[in-house]
Amino acid sequence: MAKLTFLGAAGCVTGSKYLVEAAAPGGTGSAGAGKRLLVDCGLFQGNNDLKDRNWKPLPVDPKAIDYAVLTHAHLDHTGWLPVLVRDGYRGPIFANPATLELTEILLKDSAHLQEEETEHARKKKYSRHPEPRSLYTPDDVGPVLKLAKTMPRSGGFDISPEFHVASFDAGHILGSSSLELTITEGRKKTVVVFSGDVGRYGQPILKEPTTPPSKADVLICESTYGDREHEDGDPEQLLAQIVNRVVKRGGSIVIPAFAIGRTQTFMYYLHRLEGQQRIPRVPVYVDSPMALSATDLYVKHREDHDLEFAREEGGDGKGDPLSVHEFHLTRAAEESKAINNVKTPCIIISASGMVSGGRVLHHLALRLPDAKNAVILAGFQAEGTRGRALQEGAKTLNLFGTPVRVCAEVVEMGQFSAHAGKSELLRWLSGFPAPPKQTYLTHGEPRAAQALQAAIQEKFKWKAAVARYLDTVPLGA
């Protein structure tokens, strides 16, 4: 019988990795004779215990995994691929074109930033390791890209005789999908649905999340916001209020955001607000070596665009709904540092979204001590991250080994989340034509996963369990 092992995103929101094992046709069912498919291969992020998992070998030899498939490009779903391949994985890595192109940008950026930070930590001696090392370097990324194989954006696709996948828009970031996996073992077929990360209904740019119309034997569902709703309110209006308030008092706004997804959402809203003269023209810095390429991809992959975005682009696709009047993209570290000299109001969008690393650290070190400034927290802030500390009202933040006073206004804007809130997850779940025989909740901190479990049991009466790290569960009866 097929089985699944939770190699990550169980009890936490990062490190998504699910190992699916199919028994050989006509075989005894021993896993050794069958085939193995890895669904997502994410990096653990957050506290030190989680990060340490990135350095440990998988409980299964990567050489013994036959295939890999990705739900979307975010690092917590792809960022461990360089280690997997370095440790011996040689099979294909399947994903749709947008996901593969974003993954390439992202892995290169991740490797580059890790090197930059390791170097910085070595110089300034603030690492908890005497000899800080990067988990991987840019040299480890090339071999991953060589294994990339395109699969269609939607519809069915045969990975192998044992594994067939069908993809559905997840509305989370460009290319993001929910996957319906059909496992064939001899005459037996088992259907497993992976939600991937479920996006939001009615958000700009991307299409709506679509529930796979599957009669699933097993459903693996994310639960990031399983215990919470996002704040109400029109994000455009709220953003206009903040920009006007901060600019009026002569301050600047720092937005910790991942270069893919939320950065484009912010650019889209700023473009609209500026066009409607609802905010003053202030320079916007997108400080990321990869944001330009990611933004180009957002424009290029029109198969993912919702109707309004397509309309703003115009029939010829030449409109530019992701640009503002004074827009700077900074790639080089020197250009990034030069933003420190900008003393007049500006908006800086920079990674990482959870303030766990990246160039946003420099911007916050400079701007946090000044009460005129503001920080907008838009994404999920995992336990143990500096983003979570800011969200919870920390008075100081440890940056580069030094405590930095937090005097800037900290604004939480869940309206900009790329993740479905609790009721949106339930709406997505309600789209299944029949109850899955078993549902496992992943990609959520324990409280969120348990809250969603209780809500599913109450609303749908489905059998639902919270996934446990490294547990192996049978698929199908």
Ligand SMILES: [Zn+2]
């Ligand atoms: Zn994601």
